[in-house]
Amino acid sequence: MGAFADRVIVVSGVETPMGQSFTAALAEQGAQVVAADRTDLSDSVDALLLIVPSPPPIPTTSLSDAEWDATVSTSMTNYFHLLKNVGAGMIARQRGVILIVGGLGGLTGFPRWAASSALEGALIALTRSLACEWAQYQVRIVYLACGAVDGEHISEANPTEFTITANALERTAQKRAASMAEIIDTAFYLLSDRASFTTGSVIRADGGWTAWGLLN
Amino acid sequence: MVVVTGAAQSIGFECAAAFGREGAAVVIADIKFDKAQEAVNQLDSQGIQAIALALDVRVPQQSQVVVNEVVRRFNRLDVWVNNAGVAHHYNSLDLPPDMWQTGMDVLLSGTFYGCQAAGRVMREKGGGSIVNMASVNAFISQPRRAVYCTAKAGVVMLTRVLAAEWATHHIRVNAVAPSPVATSGMADFGQTQGFATGNIYVDRHPMKRMAEMREVTEAVTFLASDEASFVTGETLSVDGGWVAYGYL
Numbered sequence: 001m002g003a004f005a006d007r008v009i010v011v012s013g014v015e016t017p018m019g020q021s022f023t024a025a026l027a028e029q030g031a032q033v034v035a036a037d038r039t040d041l042s043d044s045v046d047a048l049l050l051i052v053p054s055p056p057p058i059p060t061t062s063l064s065d066a067e068w069d070a071t072v073s074t075s076m077t078n079y080f081h082l083l084k085n086v087g088a089g090m091i092a093r094q095r096g097v098i099l100i101v102g103g104l105g106g107l108t109g110f111p112r113w114a115a116s117s118a119l120e121g122a123l124i125a126l127t128r129s130l131a132c133e134w135a136q137y138q139v140r141i142v143y144l145a146c147g148a149v150d151g152e153h154i155s156e157a158n159p160t161e162f163t164i165t166a167n168a169l170e171r172t173a174q175k176r177a178a179s180m181a182e183i184i185d186t187a188f189y190l191l192s193d194r195a196s197f198t199t200g201s202v203i204r205a206d207g208g209w210t211a212w213g214l215l216n
Numbered sequence: 217m218v219v220v221t222g223a224a225q226s227i228g229f230e231c232a233a234a235f236g237r238e239g240a241a242v243v244i245a246d247i248k249f250d251k252a253q254e255a256v257n258q259l260d261s262q263g264i265q266a267i268a269l270a271l272d273v274r275v276p277q278q279s280q281v282v283v284n285e286v287v288r289r290f291n292r293l294d295v296w297v298n299n300a301g302v303a304h305h306y307n308s309l310d311l312p313p314d315m316w317q318t319g320m321d322v323l324l325s326g327t328f329y330g331c332q333a334a335g336r337v338m339r340e341k342g343g344g345s346i347v348n349m350a351s352v353n354a355f356i357s358q359p360r361r362a363v364y365c366t367a368k369a370g371v372v373m374l375t376r377v378l379a380a381e382w383a384t385h386h387i388r389v390n391a392v393a394p395s396p397v398a399t400s401g402m403a404d405f406g407q408t409q410g411f412a413t414g415n416i417y418v419d420r421h422p423m424k425r426m427a428e429m430r431e432v433t434e435a436v437t438f439l440a441s442d443e444a445s446f447v448t449g450e451t452l453s454v455d456g457g458w459v460a461y462g463y464l
Contacts, residue, residue, distance in 0.1 A: 128460040135422030135457045146447070173383035178446035185443040194438065197394075197431035198458025199420065201453035208383045211376035211449025 003188060004028030008044050012036035012085055013051030018152045022049060022174070029188070034035070036082055042088045045096065047191050048104040048197065050079065052102035052120060054153060057112035070114035074120055084128065091094040091137040097191050098141040100127060101183070107145055107202065108210055121143075124202055131200025140199040142190050147206030173208025217290045218440070219282065220244040221273055221330055222300030224251035226399060227349070229258075234433035236264030245271035246283050247300070268282065273300045273326025274318075274341055278312035287337055295440040296334035298371075301348045308362045319363030324370040331378055334394070335387055343386030345440045348375050350391040350451050355459045368393075372451050378391040379449030388448040390439040394456035398426035423456030449458055 009031045013019040023033050026049075034045070055071060058158055083098065090096025105113050106120030127143040134141065146152075148168040186205045188194055204210055218235040222228040224246035232242040233296040236259055243260075244266055252268035262343040267289070269282050286293050302322045304315050336371050338344030353361060354368040372391055379389040396417050416428055435454045438444055453459055 056462070128462075131457045132422040132461045132463065136424060143317040144235055148274075173380045173448065175384055185445070186447055189438050189443055194434040195431075197423070197427045197454045198435070198452065199458050200457040201455075203447070204450045205444075205446045207377045207446050207447075208448040212380040 004047075006093070007031045007035060007046040009047045009049060009191075010034045010036050010045050010082075011049045011051065012082060013053055013101075016051055016053050016152065018149065018183070019051045021151065022051065022101075022184060025184045025188075031123030041149065044093070045086050045089050046098065047186070048082070048086045048098045049159060049191070049200060050098065050100045050123075051118075052100065052123065054103050055113075056115050057110075058115075059112050060114045063115060068115050069188070072119050072122075075119055079123065079126075081128070085186070087130070087134060087139065090139045091134060091160075094138045096139040098130070099141070099145060099187060099190055100141070101145060101187060103142045104145050104147060104204070104206055106143075109215070115136065127202070135199055140196070140202075142182075142195070142198060143202045144187055144190060145202050145204045145206060145210075146178065146183055147204070147209040149174055149183055150177040150182060151179070151180045159170045171209065171212070173212045176207065178205060217241050217286060217292045218295040218297065219232075219286060219293065220299055221271055221279075221326070221332070222247075223246045223297075224248050224255045227394075227397060227429065228297070228299040229255050230429045230433050231299060232266065233259060233264065234430075234437050235295065235458070236262070238380045238437060240422055241265040241267075242296070243282070244268045245300075245343075246458060247272045254316065256440075262332040263376070271300070273298075273320040273330060276325075276329040276332070279326075279329045283333040283346070290295065293334060293337050293344060295345050295347070296330060296338075296344045297347045297349070297436060297440070298330040300326055300330075301349065303361075304363050304367055305360045305464060306362075307360055311362060316363050320367055321368035322375070323364065325395050328372050328374060331374070331389065335382055335385075339382070339385040344388075345444075346378070346387065346389045347436050348391040350375070350393040351392055351451070352395045352455045354391075354393055354451065375451060376449040382403050382438065383448055388444070388463050389441075390447060390449070391451040392432065392435045392439065393437075393451050393453045393459070394427050394432045395421060395453065395458045396426055397429055397432055399429070420461070421456035421458050422461050427454055 093189030106124040222231040223244040244252040249270040351368040353365040375391040400457045
């Protein structure tokens with residue numbers, strides 16, 4: 001019996017490294033994981049885990065309309081439909097947790113990540129609004145803002161990303177990246193009933209990135 | 217080995233009990249030593265290893281004395297929870313200077329001295345975790361609570377500064393920001409102080425209820441644990457959506 005035995009958990013972003021790690025960890029804890037792109041989403045969804053992909057940096061003057069649309073408009077519309085559909089089921093059952101896992105772009109400025117930062121900022125606003133709207137139905141929604149995560153942002157296979165995050169490790173107060181397991185541990189706390197009075201808020205697992213205000 | 221300040225009663229006591237149930241030895245540090253001893257007796261009866269130590273958090277040396285005593289007895293200090301507090305409600309136009317000073321001394325300076333004393337030994341021992349008690353009032357103002365709101369906002373920034381400063385010593389520093397907990401004292405509090413009824417507090421929460429004690433202690437034990445090993449400088453809201461809410 002795992003921590004999420006018999007829970008139905010919809011995961012968006014399963015294609016990302018983080019999505020794959022979460023899917024495996026949730027299954028290990030007994031959850032029935034359902035990919036969010038399924039059109040026949042179950043009415044009995046206990047939790048929705050929305051993993052926001054982290055795109056590579058692009059100077060904003062080089063960002064095409066198509067890229068902006070894909071990252072901001074299309075994503076936001078897809079998330080809206082997903083939240084609306086899953087949320088309706090949760091409201092009907094008077095129970096549910098939604099956890100959005102993203103980066104720090106909605107909280108602080110990252111040059112060349114304009115589109116993904118705009119998306120994350122919008123998702124944080126959505127977190128607050130939906131939390132206030134759905135609290136009366138015992139549905140919680142929380143945003144987990146991650147700093148550099150090993151396996152998600154750091155990859156030997158992607159030297160460009162690796163170069164960026166080598167600096168990112170220096171910039172992190174803890175001088176290291178998170179392991180995937182650390183992010184999962186914190187996410188599992190937020191998904192559990194232990195966090196039953198936490199809603200509409202942003203929790204940072206960033207190794208002190210946003211607390212840090214000095215030069216490297 | 218966990219130290220909780222202001223732990224003789226209420227949230228502090230429940231935090232200590234929660235750590236104890238997870239197998240930790242706990243120190244009940246409180247300005248009211250007799251009450252601290254009573255709390256220890258109560259924990260003893262639940263099979264929790266606990267000791268009482270006198271602590272007036274306003275006096276910097278006293279936090280250091282508590283740390284020294286803990287290290288002498290147990291040779292370790294894993295978690296320090298700065299919970300001691302006072303709550304004043306007073307018209308700011310007439311607020312006496314000593315009331316302002318006491319509030320700042322206990323809530324903000326006391327938290328710093330606790331962090332400093334705990335941080336020194338944690339650095340020496342290779343790491344640790346500090347949890348500070350903030351409040352929704354760190355983010356949300358309330359008339360007649362100038363000292364409390366200001367000091368709690370200070371606790372949030374102090375948490376971030378120390379997290380940044382001590383991260384490389386493997387010391388994490390976080391805070392919990394609860395809204396009022398549904399204790400028997402809280403139910404009467406607003407009415408006796410003449411500023412709010414329990415219902416006003418309930419209605420202000422999108423969840424339409426007040427926090428349960430368990431929900432606050434869960435957040436404290438979570439932040440203190442390795443489950444939160446990449447979480448530092450953070451203030452975790454336990455407020456049923458209070459801070460998120462901006463409507464009528």
